[in-house]
Amino acid sequence: MSMLEVRAVSRWYGNVVAVNDVTMQIGPGVTGLLGPNGAGKTTLIAMMAGFLAPSAGTVTLDGEQVWHHPTAYRHLGLVPEREVSFGYLTARQFVRAKAELHGLSEVGRATERALEIVELDADAGRPIGTYSKGMRQRAKLASALVHDPSVLLLDEPFNGVDPRQRLHLMVLLSRMGQEGRTVLFSSHILEEVEQIARQVEVVVAGRHAASGDFGAIRRLMTDRPTRYRVRSNDDRALAALLMAQDFVRGVSLEPRGAVAVQVTDFGTFAHALPRLAREAGLTLLEVIPTDESLESVFTYLVSA
Amino acid sequence: MSSSPERRAVIHDIGYRTYDGPRLGTGSVATSLFTTGLLNAYGFGRSAKAKVLPLVVLAIMLVPAVILVAIMVVVGLGEGFIDYSTYATSLFLIISIFVAAQAPVLFSRDLRSGAIVLYLARPLSAAGFALVRWASLAVAILMFVMLPVLVLYAGALAAEADVSEQTGDLLVATAGIALLSAVLATLAGLVSALTLRRGLAVGAVVIALLVSTGFVAAVQSIAVVEGNEAVAVWAGLLSPFTLVDGVQSGLLGGTSSYPAAPETGVMAAVYLLTALAVIGTGLALLVRHYHRQGKR
Amino acid sequence: MNATITRLAARSLFGRRRGVLLVVLPFLLVALSMAVALLTEATSAVDPVTAVFGLGLVLPLVALLVSTGVIGPEIEDGSIVYLLATPVSRLSVAVSKQVVASVVTVVLGAGAVLTSALVLAPGSPGQALALGLGAVVAGLAYCGLFVALSALLRHGTVAGLIYVLVFEGLLASWLSGLRYLSVGSFGRRVAGALTDDLDLVVRDMSLVYGVVAALVFTVGGALVTAHRLRSFELRGDD
Numbered sequence: 001m002s003m004l005e006v007r008a009v010s011r012w013y014g015n016v017v018a019v020n021d022v023t024m025q026i027g028p029g030v031t032g033l034l035g036p037n038g039a040g041k042t043t044l045i046a047m048m049a050g051f052l053a054p055s056a057g058t059v060t061l062d063g064e065q066v067w068h069h070p071t072a073y074r075h076l077g078l079v080p081e082r083e084v085s086f087g088y089l090t091a092r093q094f095v096r097a098k099a100e101l102h103g104l105s106e107v108g109r110a111t112e113r114a115l116e117i118v119e120l121d122a123d124a125g126r127p128i129g130t131y132s133k134g135m136r137q138r139a140k141l142a143s144a145l146v147h148d149p150s151v152l153l154l155d156e157p158f159n160g161v162d163p164r165q166r167l168h169l170m171v172l173l174s175r176m177g178q179e180g181r182t183v184l185f186s187s188h189i190l191e192e193v194e195q196i197a198r199q200v201e202v203v204v205a206g207r208h209a210a211s212g213d214f215g216a217i218r219r220l221m222t223d224r225p226t227r228y229r230v231r232s233n234d235d236r237a238l239a240a241l242l243m244a245q246d247f248v249r250g251v252s253l254e255p256r257g258a259v260a261v262q263v264t265d266f267g268t269f270a271h272a273l274p275r276l277a278r279e280a281g282l283t284l285l286e287v288i289p290t291d292e293s294l295e296s297v298f299t300y301l302v303s304a
Numbered sequence: 305m306s307s308s309p310e311r312r313a314v315i316h317d318i319g320y321r322t323y324d325g326p327r328l329g330t331g332s333v334a335t336s337l338f339t340t341g342l343l344n345a346y347g348f349g350r351s352a353k354a355k356v357l358p359l360v361v362l363a364i365m366l367v368p369a370v371i372l373v374a375i376m377v378v379v380g381l382g383e384g385f386i387d388y389s390t391y392a393t394s395l396f397l398i399i400s401i402f403v404a405a406q407a408p409v410l411f412s413r414d415l416r417s418g419a420i421v422l423y424l425a426r427p428l429s430a431a432g433f434a435l436v437r438w439a440s441l442a443v444a445i446l447m448f449v450m451l452p453v454l455v456l457y458a459g460a461l462a463a464e465a466d467v468s469e470q471t472g473d474l475l476v477a478t479a480g481i482a483l484l485s486a487v488l489a490t491l492a493g494l495v496s497a498l499t500l501r502r503g504l505a506v507g508a509v510v511i512a513l514l515v516s517t518g519f520v521a522a523v524q525s526i527a528v529v530e531g532n533e534a535v536a537v538w539a540g541l542l543s544p545f546t547l548v549d550g551v552q553s554g555l556l557g558g559t560s561s562y563p564a565a566p567e568t569g570v571m572a573a574v575y576l577l578t579a580l581a582v583i584g585t586g587l588a589l590l591v592r593h594y595h596r597q598g599k600r
Numbered sequence: 601m602n603a604t605i606t607r608l609a610a611r612s613l614f615g616r617r618r619g620v621l622l623v624v625l626p627f628l629l630v631a632l633s634m635a636v637a638l639l640t641e642a643t644s645a646v647d648p649v650t651a652v653f654g655l656g657l658v659l660p661l662v663a664l665l666v667s668t669g670v671i672g673p674e675i676e677d678g679s680i681v682y683l684l685a686t687p688v689s690r691l692s693v694a695v696s697k698q699v700v701a702s703v704v705t706v707v708l709g710a711g712a713v714l715t716s717a718l719v720l721a722p723g724s725p726g727q728a729l730a731l732g733l734g735a736v737v738a739g740l741a742y743c744g745l746f747v748a749l750s751a752l753l754r755h756g757t758v759a760g761l762i763y764v765l766v767f768e769g770l771l772a773s774w775l776s777g778l779r780y781l782s783v784g785s786f787g788r789r790v791a792g793a794l795t796d797d798l799d800l801v802v803r804d805m806s807l808v809y810g811v812v813a814a815l816v817f818t819v820g821g822a823l824v825t826a827h828r829l830r831s832f833e834l835r836g837d838d
Binding site: 042046049051052053068070071073074076077078080082083084085086088089094097098100101102103143144 | 602603604605607608611612615673674677678679681682683684685686687688689690830831832833834835
């Protein structure tokens with residue numbers, strides 16, 4: 001169980017600020033670091049991995065600074081976005097080299113274990129240069145896992161990986177999170193994050209825009225209308241009833257039956273809806289929040 | 305806004321729609337590629353960092369010329385003090401560095417990044433592309449070497465040297481420098497196109513230029529000590545600098561900077577033919593290489 | 601020293617086309633020496649061939665290609681993080697890489713210098729040994745300098761070339777004071793101390809200075825490289 005702490009960290013290049021006063025704590029489980037391209041995700045991960053000095057603030061792993069402390073790598077695994085230029089090595093040689101560099105006692109066994117975890121053991125005898133993107137990504141993951149780190153940092157791990165292998169990688173990351181490892185991965189694609197991480201850290205233009213469970217983040221933004229889809233036994237009557245309420249901004253009838261509602265105050269709506277339906281003698285069949293997907297959370301944060 | 309609805313409805317041509325206006329010909333494509341290449345060789349149109357090396361090396365190249373001119377003007381020396389035709393060869397190190405550092409800019413980057421495919425999808429053929437690139441590099445080298453020589457010439461005129469004599473010497477040097485630029489551009493371009501990694505390409509070009517010159521210098525000095533002039537002269541064919549120096553001194557009446565230069569007209573002709581053969585063969589190989597790249 | 605890093609560095613040198621280029625130069629030196637030895641009888645060729653061409657040009661260029669090869673590309677494309685994301689000490693990474701560069705330079709560069717001198721003057725093995733030893737000293741110092749240069753600069757190869765060609769080749773021959781900073785002159789000083797047959801133009805530099813200065817370049821290079829690796833920063837593309 002490891003805790004990665006980013007405290008009041010800023011990083012600037014000349015007069016360009018890449019990361020601006022970010023504070024976050026990454027604990028066990030899978031966390032998604034989300035943000036559009038150029039938001040500072042790579043810079044942030046580089047600082048967490050000890051490959052970039054923060055211009056201000058500190059990055060610590062279990063209380064110890066990462067920058068200038070190579071001993072931190074005993075507990076930390078990094079999967080950079082950069083490709084392996086050791087393409088002439090086989091995956092087995094590459095992972096084995098990492099095992100040796102970590103000074104593991106059972107190099108051979110650790111290597112095979114890591115290759116098995118990423119299911120690369122069958123192809124591990126081929127040079128990495130001949131691999132597909134997804135396989136190379138798994139080889140990098142195996143090399144980062146060989147010393148069984150408690151913290152795993154991945155920079156854009158799903159970039160350019162085909163859907164089948166992407167799914168495989170996602171399953172792997174979820175499993176590591178469940179095993180109690182602290183897994184942080186960056187992505188600019190929402191559905192990737194949504195599929196494996198409830199916990200997100202959102203960075204936009206170098207600033208820490210939001211943090212926590214993305215559903216909860218969404219509910220915090222009460223100044224924005226929230227959308228729901230409600231199905232009932234009489235949609236038109238329900239629509240008329242809802243339109244009369246203060247907390248409803250708009251109502252529309254969906255072509256396939258259901259009422260789309262935009263509410264300004266989600267709390268009041270959640271309490272009022274069952275009562276209103278009962279009083280009018282309407283039966284509610286289904287109530288679904290339609291924009292709690294990360295996509296909309298993200299759109300709000302970015303355009304805010 | 306009172307324009308009619310028809311006028312307001314417009315699909316803007318942002319390049320995806322069929323363009324049927326007048327087109328510039330292949331010549332314009334070549335000209336603009338040539339100019340861009342020439343500017344790129346000096347770092348213009350690239351990052352600020354890319355300008356440092358070529359301009360610093362150019363400055364180093366100019367320093368001796370400026371010092372010579374200063375001495376010439378102050379002391380009042382006019383005649384026989386400087387020799388345009390040996391300026392290039394005495395600074396062959398600087399020229400080699402410039403060529404080695406800048407040839408990969410024109411010949412390795414497109415091939416390494418794969419952008420070459422985009423270039424060759426344009427009306428310019430692979431052969432045309434290779435030749436235009438080569439011309440950019442050759443002219444860049446020509447300017448690099450000519451500039452200090454022109455400074456010397458201007459200095460000599462300012463010191464009131466004999467104009468017709470100086471001009472004649474300058475023309476000889478210009479012919480030599482032009483040939484040198486063509487030979488260097490051919491060799492460096494070919495080596496860079498074949499070695500894609502930048503650092504490696506720089507190393508390979510330097511080895512091709514300097515090691516051959518060092519090799520020839522060693523052979524010539526031994527052969528001259530041994531009294532074996534013929535071997536020394538034949539060895540001169542093996543390096544671009546001695547090769548062009550031989551043509552310049554043997555055919556054009558310039559001064560040689562090396563221990564052995566062709567004495568007879570026949571030998572000088574062999575030098576010239578070798579130089580032309582190097583350019584011809586090199587260009588043929590270069591064109592063939594680009595042709596293959598275009599097919600991938 | 602780390603055996604894994606050493607092994608990887610050696611593979612990166614000879615696993616690719618660069619390996620061919622490395623062998624070309626020493627081969628050229630030996631071939632030239634053989635040709636000269638066959639064509640002439642004079643042992644005077646040791647000076648222009650072995651000392652000037654070999655010690656002065658082939659050795660530094662071999663050292664440059666080898667040194668930039670072991671570290672330059674990995675720093676340039678950032679893949680050195682795979683080596684650095686481990687608890688191995690940075691000094692150990694630097695030393696391991698420099699050792700590989702030095703061994704290859706000594707075997708290929710100094711080896712070719714020694715062979716060249718033996719081929720040209722088989723009668724005086726002492727002189728050959730002196731030149732070979734001078735080449736070893738210079739080779740080690742060159743590797744220290746060039747590994748550090750390519751760790752520090754993106755265009756380490758060009759910087760190294762400028763050092764060898766402009767600084768040592770041009771400036772140091774005009775401004776004789778600069779020989780105190782020229783690695784080539786340390787090597788020639790050591791060679792000159794061991795043989796009287798050659799005029800190696802560094803008479804007035806003290807032998808102790810030459811040896812110590814070469815040592816400073818070798819050790820200093822490793823320290824600078826280690827320092828650079830300690831603060832290696834991974835830059836994103838954005």
